[in-house]
Amino acid sequence: MAAARHSDDLIGNRxxxxxxxxxxxxxxxxxxxxxxxxxxxxxxLLRASVVDDPIVTERFRREARALARLTHPNIVPVYDCVEENGQVALIMRLIEGKSLRELLDEASDSDQAGMLSVHLTVHIGRAIAAALAKAHAENIVHRDIKPGNILIMQQGEVLLTDFGIAKPLKSSKEDGTDLTRVDIMMGTAKYLSPEQVQGRELDGRADMYSLGLVLYECLAGHAPFKEDNDQATAVARLQRDPTPLNGIRSDVPSNVIAVINKMLRRKPEHRYADCNEVAQALESAIKNVHDAMTPVDGLSPAMSAPTTARPRPVLNDPLMPKKQPRPLSVVENDDTPPRPVAKRDVTPRGVVRTAASLPRTQQTSTKRNYIPIALLLVAALVMSVMLWRGLQNTKSVPGAVPEVVNDVVVGPVSIVGLRSYDPKGDDGQENEAMIPNLTDNNPATSWTTSCYQNQYFGSKEGVGVIVQLSGVGIGSLAATFGTGPWNAEVFVSTSEAIPTTLDGWGLRVANSNGAAPGAATFPIATPGRNVLLLMREAGQSSSCSNSNPYKGMLSDLSFTSGK
Incomplete structure (x- = not known):
């Protein structure tokens, strides 16, 4: 075993x-x-405990090779690679700054609850997305994007480091480029992508998902998935989406949340095509957005910041640079001809100009100016009379007039049917016989799911209830949850045929969660004929066994039309 290193040791005689x-x-x-x-x-330097491991040593050499060809302003550069006595040393730029992990921990210890400002978070996201785009273009996937591998200088420079478990985007078992065993998840559990957890083949969108988790933590103050152990933490992202950011902080712009949400889609094909698109989307999202943590000039912090506002971290915000005064210089012997000055009419206000004040060709007849105005007034009067007569001859129709919302005609609607929804079940339903309990106005009766081993309904994407409406409409859905904690999302479809898969419903239109049983209202501003209330998480129930203690429960479900 190689000896441990000490201060004053010389590496490569240099x-x-x-x-x-x-x-x-x-x-x-x-x-x-x-x-x-x-x-x-x-x-x-590799630690003495692993320096004799040939797999670890070879992986270390490949990190050096990978970094050597990754020349990018947001990637820590490698200056040299020294190998002596069987030990490899990477010589890199010394970063005089902090890791993002340290920055988040410092914010957590203060009164900022571990949260960073929106502008700083977006700046970090753009920088790392650009670094990853370069790595992916060089056929390298990082696989370990986390706050500890992101370094931030005091001036706002952001750098990505530690390509120790990076691998080629395209490799095979025969070419010997992948040193990872198929039965081992490489990476940090809190920041793994779903495809890493499932052991599937990776591309750059796996790093994209991990970066989305990091940005989420910067804004929320905590990682979106944290369970009792690493395995449960890793599996959690296969069963549910993170708690919506807009339910945690009110000062994060919706377009920034939308970018992070897309990065965190569970299926890679539903995310951005590459990290270049992520960087562009973040840049577009932050344009003309005022950071709520920075008071507006002339207003006190209390007046300009929302209730969730917190002080900025000590780190300079690189998106708000100080303005540099522009130097002024005196030009001697300037031969530039003076700009002609237009003559101003000195006639006092209120004094009528005489006819001689302007040439006759430029004088305008006041009478001719009134003719178009008179014609417009007559036309408006005729149209008003015609409209009044038309209304007099039209019989009133009872009920509200249909309205167009998002290019879809909506009107008053009511519930015409309910059915259970289990997209991963054998028949697509769950406890269908209990559905009438949702509309019997009896709080003692309820519809429940089956009992599950964990709170995320096992390996299913969720279980819920479909509300069938009399037509296409908008409004609000009210539900009472019988176990907690609970997490639910709402989807809509304008098609008469009910989608059989969750992907067929499109994007969610509302969501909510609660730590205890209780009622919730979901506003639905997107028109729909069928409304899906999908439970993503459920609490324990005394009616279940110890081995399968979790059950979703609804005791009431109603829809109020918005028209």
């Missing part, structure tokens, strides 16, 4: 170690001095 600045499970990062160039550098 780099003198000074002190450790970071430690991980596989490697240590040292602050060192390049004796040839007289500059400070960072030296990454």
């Amino acid at each position: 780099y003198r170690l000074e002190s450790t600045i970071a430690s991980g499970g596989m490697a240590d990062v040292w602050r060192a001095t390049d004796l040839q160039l007289g500059r400070l550098v960072a030296v990454k």
Whole structure:
């Protein structure tokens, strides 16, 4: 086994170690001095406990090769790679800053609840998305995007590091480029993509999902998935979506939330095509958006910030640079001819100009100006009379007049039917015989799901109830949940045929959650003929066994038409 390294050790007869600045499970990062160039550098060395592992050592060499061809302003550059006595050392740029993990932890210890400002979060997202786009273009997927691998300088420079478990986007078992066993999930449980958890083949959209989790944590103050152990944490993203950001912070613009939501789609084909699109989408989302954590000039912080506003972190916000005064210079012997000055009419206000004040060709007849106005007034009078006569001859129709919403004609609607919905079930239904209990006006009766092993309905995407309306309409859906905590989403479809798969419903139109049983109202502004209330999470029920303790329960369901 190779000996452990100490201060003043010399690497490659050139780099003198000074002190450790970071430690991980596989490697240590040292602050060192390049004796040839007289500059400070960072030296990454494998720990003595793993330095004799050939797989780990080869992976370390490949990190050096990967970083050597990734020249990008948002990726930590590698200066050199030294190998002596069987040990590999990566010589990199020394970053005088903090990791995003440290920044979030500091915010958590203060009164900011671990949250960063919207502008800083978007700035970090754009920088890392650009770095990932470069890596993916070089046929490299990072696989370990997390706050600890994102470094931030005091001036706002953001850099991606640690390509230790990176792998080629396209590889095969025969070419020997993938050193990962198929039965091991590589990465950090809280930041894995669904396809990593499932052991499927990866592309750049796996890194995109992980970056979405990081941005979510920056804004929410916590990672979206955190269970009792790493395995449960990893599996949670297969069973539910994160709690909506707009339910956690009111100062995050909806277009920023929309970008993060798309990055966090469970199916890769539903996300952005690549990280270049992510960077562009984040840039578009933040344009002309005022950061609620920054008071508007002339207003006090209390007047300009929402209830969820928190102080900025000490880190400079790179999206709000200080204005630099423009230097002024005096030009001697300027031969530029003076700009002609238009003569101003000095006639006092209220004094009528004489006819001689303007040439006759430029004088306008006041009488001729009144002719078009008179014609317009006559036309308006004729149209008013015709409209009044038309209304007099039209019989009134009882009920509201249909309205057009999102290019769809909507009108008053009511419930004409209910049915259970289980897209992963054998017959697409669940406890259908209990559905009438939802409309019997008896709070003691209810519709329930079956009992499940976990709160996310096992391996299903969710279980729920479909509300069939008399026509296409908008309004609000009210439901009473009998177990908690609960999490539910609402989808709509204008088609008369009910979609058989969840993808057929499109994007959700409303969502809510609660820590305890209780009632909730879902506003539905998107027209629909069929409304799906899909439960994503349910609480424990005393009517279930200890091995399958979780059950969803609804004791009342109603729809109020918005027209």
